[in-house]
Amino acid sequence: MAHDPYAPCMCGSGKKLKFCCQDILSDLVKVEKLIDNQPEAAEKLLRSLIAQHTDKEVLVTQLASVLTRKGQFDDAREQLVDFLRRHPDEPRALLALADVCLATQGFDASRRVIHRAFQLGARQFPAGVAMLASQIAQQMARAGRAMAVREHLALSVRMAPPERRNALLMQLANFESQRTVPYPFRGRFALLPVELDEELQQEESRARKVSQIGCWEPAAILYSRLVEKQPQNGALWHNLGLFRAWDGRIEEAAKALHKAADLIDDYDTAVEAEALAQLLDLEFDTDAYSIVQVSVPVESVSQLLTSLDADGRIARMPSNANEENEEQARVAAEYELLAEPLSDEVDPENLPDVLADITVYDAEDSSESGPQALIVALDDDIKKATEAFRDVAGDLAGSDDNDEPTPVSRLPQACRLFDWKTHHAEHLGSSHFRKIDRQRLDSALQKWLEQPSKSLGDESPLEAAKDANNLVKVGASVITLDVVCNRMGYDPDLAEIRSRLGIPVPLKLETDENEAITSLPLLQFARLAESDLSDDQVVDFTNRVTLVRHLLLIERAVAELIKRPTALERFTPMRAHMLRATVAREKNDLSMASECFADARGSVAENQxxxxxxxxxxxxxxxxxxxxxxxxxxxxxxxxxxxxxxxxxxxxxxxxxxxxxxxxxxxxxxxxxxxxxxxxxxxxxxxxxxxxxxxxxxxxxxxx
Ligand SMILES: [Zn+2]
Known part of the structure; x- marks a missing residue:
């Protein structure tokens, strides 16, 4: 195969072959052939080539990738560091080193080299930046730093080559629909405009520029100098908070955002900054509770089920016909362990609480593991629940050696008030069940008003609201409440809470019809004036809140949507009517649901x-x-x-x-x-x- 000396070099440097790797071309082709099937030989050849050509980046990055694939990370790092000592600005060696450091030491220890690689690699090797960013997103997800997850995913989408972009967009959409992540964190946040004199403005623009390519530590450093010069500038503090949050430094981010909320004049903007700070506080609050599980080995499953069925405190759940995955297929029965035994005459207004969920599994065919019962409960209840199960199971339960609970998930204490599970007696119907749930929600909200809150200096919202100086904090705590409720599966209308606290109703947001609704922070969606939006914006609004699954916002969006024939057509009428029906169902509004079904039937096209x-x-x-x-x-x-x-x-x-x-x-x-x-x-x-x-x-x- 002839190589055109003026074609771009095969090493990917972007230079012409003649001025790049022409002298080692035949060796590079050899390496390429060996690298997959004879990595040892490729490694040997690369090492000897590096000894002769100390300036060739492609050789050292190839060798590093052979070594990392073998798990020899230290060796790979040494090779790259050695090369970078001689050529400190070679972007691909930097990207490769960042990759090795990230994999071996984690993001926090690798920040410097990662951001340097981003800075030098973004223009010429955006695909490398995209790859690193998506790996960082995965680490951030494991560390529970949601804002950093989203921003790194968005960065990788921006930088990815077209053929990778769709897969990354899917990852982003997947993240945005995760219910366990507080909903504002699932959307983007926007930097506030900042007004400064010319010299400082230049620094500010530089910070925005490096932020665009994911260099959030350098951006935060530039901004720290700016806030030193202008400590009373709320917008600066706000943006500094975002840079830090995107960089995974949650505690420092929260501090900057609290400060911003104190300084920003516009009430709603200040409230949103404070709400974000409060939400971040919850993420690293040590005051948390856990859902945990205990796995108990059992024997004679059918005999065990008979014992469980006979006990008044244990209620069997209807079997799930959808045995889609293997684990589901192994489920012999599911039970709820109740706080009090069920009487023969169930009082519909006083249904017992569920203390734990118990799932009995049959033995696994493919492995050694025998039948077992899995008990899931809050950390406070697990001991009691396990004992209750063992009481009923008697000899059928195996040794208690492994009764040490393992964590399933961890939630901030603020969620505890909204964390309950009522036993659902089927014959009463889901509608009744939702009514009961609604009553519990109302009393939990009442309790919330009266209960001391950390973010309000240990005063209750009702107390704190008496002091006009607290209005931003109290306003923010209502938004935090909305987010907490949403996380726990409720979307109450908080207008009444606001009026009881005497805090202002958030002002409607001014939008023009060219504005992309999808780029608004999700915290601002509640402030959209849906009737002022264009048809396209209403469709985007509806899609966005559907992804986030905020019931109250869905209700508003879809109510507007069905008034607009063009928008409705774009969204598809059937989807819109069914969405409305779902809202109606959640609200227990059967007559509205009937209306939705009638509309839906009316919209069925007469086709095959x-x-x-x-x-x-x-x-x-x-x-x-x-x-x-x-x-x-x-x-x-x-x-x-x-x-x-x-x-x-x-x-x-x-x-x-x-x-x-x-x-x-x-x-x-x-x-x-x-x-x-x-x-x-x-x-x-x-x-x-x-x-x-x-x-x-x-x-x-x-x-x-
Ligand atoms: Zn080359």
Missing amino acids: DAFRTKLELDIRELSFRLDDPTDRELPALLTSIRERYFVKIPEIEEVIREELVNSGCTHLLDQLQPAAAGAGGGLWTPEKEEKAASSEKLWVPGQD
Whole structure:
């Protein structure tokens, strides 16, 4: 193969071959051939080449990659450091060294070299920067530094070559939909504009520039000098806080943001800075509680289930038909251990709390591990729960050598007030269950108002709000409350809380129609005036809050969406109506849900998918209505489902039957039998829907 001396060099330096590696070309080709299948030979050749050509970056980076693949990190690092001593600004050697340091010492110890590699590599080797950034994101995720995770992922998307970008965007979307991460951290944050005199402004611009390429420590250093000169500038403190948070320094970030909140004049901006600071405080607060688990070896699973079933404090959960993964398939039964035994007559208004979840697993075929029971509870309850289980299981439970609990997850103390689980007696229906939950939420919110809070100097919100100097802190604590509730699965309307505290309603945000809604910080979404948005912005708004799953914001967004035909079409009407129905269900508003289903049916296009779409809608409506087992529309809906679908798609009957049993609606099973002699003339006649394929995978309710 002839090599054009004026083509870019194969080493990737960007220089022309003639001025780069022409003298070692044949050796490089040899290395390339050896590197995958004969790494030892490649290593030997590279070492001898390096001895002759001490200035060739490609040789040392190749050797380093052979060595790291063999796990010889120290050797790889030595080679790179040695080379960089002679050529300190070679970007690819720096990127390679940063990679080795990150893998062996972690991000905190490697910051310097990483940021130097970013700075020197960003323009010429953005793919290398992208790769490093996504690895840093993974480390940050393990360390629980969410803002740094998101910003490093966003950086890697910006820097990635087109063929890698989609995979990284998927990673980013995946992160943004993680419920365990407080929702504001799942979106981006924006630097505030800063006004300075000319000389300082230049420094400020430099900081923004290096921030763009992920050099958040250098940016923070530049900014630290600026705040020294202008200690009263709130915007500077705010941006410094963001740089530090993106750099994974949460505590220092929180400090800067508290300071910013004290100094910023605009009330809502100050509140948002303070809220962010409070949320970061929660991330490193040592005052936390844990969910833990204990695994108990057991024997004779069927005998054990009989004992568990017979005990009043232990309630069996309906079995989950979706045994998708192997672990699910091993589940013999799932139970709740209750705080008090269930009486024969369950009082619907006084359902017991769940103390622990117990899952009994069958033995694993493929390995040694025998059957076991997994007990999951709060750290305060686990001992009691394990003892209660052992009491019931008796000799069927194995030795208690391993009863030491292992942590499943850890939550800040602020979440504890909203962390409860009520036993769900199926025959009462989900609707009743949600009502009970709502009452508990209301009393928890009341408690929150009266309970001392760390972020308010150990005063309660009600007390603190009496002093006008505290309004920013109290306003921020309401936002923090919203985030905490969302994390625990609730999205209460906090308008009443605000008015009880006498704090201002957040001002509506001014937006112009060219502004990208998606680039707004999520903390500001509550301040959007949806009626002022353009159609495109309403669609983006809805998509964004759906990803974040904030129920109250979804409700607002989708209510606006259905008023706008163009926007609705872009979003797809069916999706919008079903989203509204989900909101209605969560709010226990059955009449609104009915309206949504009617709208959804109205939007079904008459095409080959119509039959299937209508079937899905009917099954979904059924599953919604089963929330209230006494719903009067249920018999008619079941009759119509039976008449329409049972003959054409027989497997539907089993799906419906199971759904009825699992929702505690066995009293409706009769409706699935055709009534004797003439069901009232409502015979369904097949029309063009005849073709509807029944072989495709069936949609099964209860997965949304
Ligand atoms: Zn070259």
